[in-house]
Amino acid sequence: MQFKKLSLIVLAFAAFAPALSAQNPIIKDAFSADPSAHVFEGRVYVYPSHDIPAPADYARKDWFCMADYHVYSSDNLVDWVDHGVIVDQDHVPWVNAAGYSMWAPDCNYKNGKYYFYFPAPQKPQPGQRFAGNGIGVAISDTPYGPFIPEETPIQGIGGIDPCIFIDDDGTPYLAWSGRGLQVARLKDNMLELDSEPVTITGIPRGQTEGPFLFKRNGKYYYTFPWVEDARETLAYCMSDNPMGPYTFMGKFMEQSETICWTNHHSFIELDGQWYLFYHHNDYSPYFDKNRSVCVDYVEFNADGTIVPVVPTLRGVGVTKANSLIQIDRYSDKSEKYVAVDFLNSDFTFDGWKAILWNTTQEREPRWISYDRVDFGQTPLNTATIRVHSLAGGTVELRADALDGPVLATIQVPGSPVWAERSIPVTESVKGVHNLYLLMTNGNHIEVDWVNFK
Numbered sequence: 539m540q541f542k543k544l545s546l547i548v549l550a551f552a553a554f555a556p557a558l559s560a561q562n563p564i565i566k567d568a569f570s571a572d573p574s575a576h577v578f579e580g581r582v583y584v585y586p587s588h589d590i591p592a593p594a595d596y597a598r599k600d601w602f603c604m605a606d607y608h609v610y611s612s613d614n615l616v617d618w619v620d621h622g623v624i625v626d627q628d629h630v631p632w633v634n635a636a637g638y639s640m641w642a643p644d645c646n647y648k649n650g651k652y653y654f655y656f657p658a659p660q661k662p663q664p665g666q667r668f669a670g671n672g673i674g675v676a677i678s679d680t681p682y683g684p685f686i687p688e689e690t691p692i693q694g695i696g697g698i699d700p701c702i703f704i705d706d707d708g709t710p711y712l713a714w715s716g717r718g719l720q721v722a723r724l725k726d727n728m729l730e731l732d733s734e735p736v737t738i739t740g741i742p743r744g745q746t747e748g749p750f751l752f753k754r755n756g757k758y759y760y761t762f763p764w765v766e767d768a769r770e771t772l773a774y775c776m777s778d779n780p781m782g783p784y785t786f787m788g789k790f791m792e793q794s795e796t797i798c799w800t801n802h803h804s805f806i807e808l809d810g811q812w813y814l815f816y817h818h819n820d821y822s823p824y825f826d827k828n829r830s831v832c833v834d835y836v837e838f839n840a841d842g843t844i845v846p847v848v849p850t851l852r853g854v855g856v857t858k859a860n861s862l863i864q865i866d867r868y869s870d871k872s873e874k875y876v877a878v879d880f881l882n883s884d885f886t887f888d889g890w891k892a893i894l895w896n897t898t899q900e901r902e903p904r905w906i907s908y909d910r911v912d913f914g915q916t917p918l919n920t921a922t923i924r925v926h927s928l929a930g931g932t933v934e935l936r937a938d939a940l941d942g943p944v945l946a947t948i949q950v951p952g953s954p955v956w957a958e959r960s961i962p963v964t965e966s967v968k969g970v971h972n973l974y975l976l977m978t979n980g981n982h983i984e985v986d987w988v989n990f991k
């Protein structure tokens with residue numbers, strides 16, 4: 539009881555942080571992993587894990603380190619709100635507060651309440667060194683808290699990566715990673731098992747974890763990270779019954795091209811479009827235990843199988859022309875001599891820049907494109923780019939295609955420092971268009987963002 543009051547006080551101070559923005563990764567001011575996304579009353583909520591650099595009192599500097607959970611929400615998958623901390627290791631009665639292992643969570647709605655499920659190491663009993671992992675529940679009246687944790691974890695199970703699925707008839711199911719991938723029916727109170735756990739069989743050899751269970755057109759999809767080769771791919775099984783038996787269907791995302799060993803995901807449908815949330819290590823290229831949540835579109839084949847998803851930098855949604863269009867999160871680029879790098883490799887949350895260059899032997903327009911920019915319905919007057927070029931050059935901004943309408947031609951003077959260059963728009967477009975940026979003259983130009991006013 540004492541603890542519950544304290545928890546409420548902490549949660550009351552969890553302020554609404556400023557909105558985050560579009561493109562991948564979607565959470566741009568903190569590490570985030572294991573995204574569990576759901577649509578509650580038309581708004582998308584993402585419940586990720588929260589990776590942090592290991593503090594002094596946590597000995598394992600080379601491992602996952604996670605002390606709490608935030609929840610993020612958006613009504614357009616572009617502008618995200620951080621609702622702050624909803625559960626932390628210091629305020630759950632059964633959790634080892636020195637564990638730093640609050641791994642992949644999930645949340646779902648039933649009977650007027652939101653149930654947040656999370657795995658964590660239990661408090662060791664006297665004389666015990668490790669007490670094993672429990673899967674706990676915290677309950678709230680809203681999707682963003684305050685969440686009140688139960689006094690004990692769910693009895694009879696241990697493991698990691700809970701996923702809570704509610705079938706159309708209201709029956710809740712818990713999927714998790716314990717001794718293999720598991721699924722069990724839950725009681726209506728969402729706190730107790732209502733069946734023996736069933737192990738998912740038929741998956742080819744290779745480590746599995748992180749299940750996400752969902753239903754589409756009457757078929758159940760039991761999806762999970764699966765190591766086929768060196769790192770985790772995303773794979774799935776299908777069945778006509780949430781408890782199985784399931785048939786292994788193969789991969790729907792390949793292992794990352796970076797060194798990120800893990801992946802972890804969830805699916806949502808919003809306004810008839812399906813989306814896949816997953817993670818990579820975008821802001822931490824040399825340490826894959828500091829990860830970042832991304833989202834991309836998903837399509838299904840006519841037979842219900844999942845069309846493999848190729849991760850993009852651009853992500854999903856429409857970007858407003860009058861925002862800072864982070865064109866380094868490109869949709870497409872010229873085959874040669876375009877690259878992306880951090881603006882400041884010592885502080886990666888500053889984001890990225892696009893670099894376009896030519897060699898003395900090969901001189902051609904280099905280009906980069908960014909899909910789905912909303913230019914609105916009133917003509918825009920000024921184009922601005924934040925740019926850096928020692929020797930200077932010329933940049934063209936075009937709509938729709940490499941030979942589409944020229945929105946602006948910007949002369950970039952040579953300068954050792956970054957600067958914003960603005961010029962009047964030569965031709966204005968209305969509505970949503972793809973944006974092209976071409977370096978038509980110059981040897982080396984770096985671009986941070988583009989904006990129209």
Ligand code: FUB
Nearest residue numbers: 641642747748800801802
């Ligand atoms: O985030 C810690 C663990 O890494 C998760 O629980 C796994 O699914 C993997 O992503």
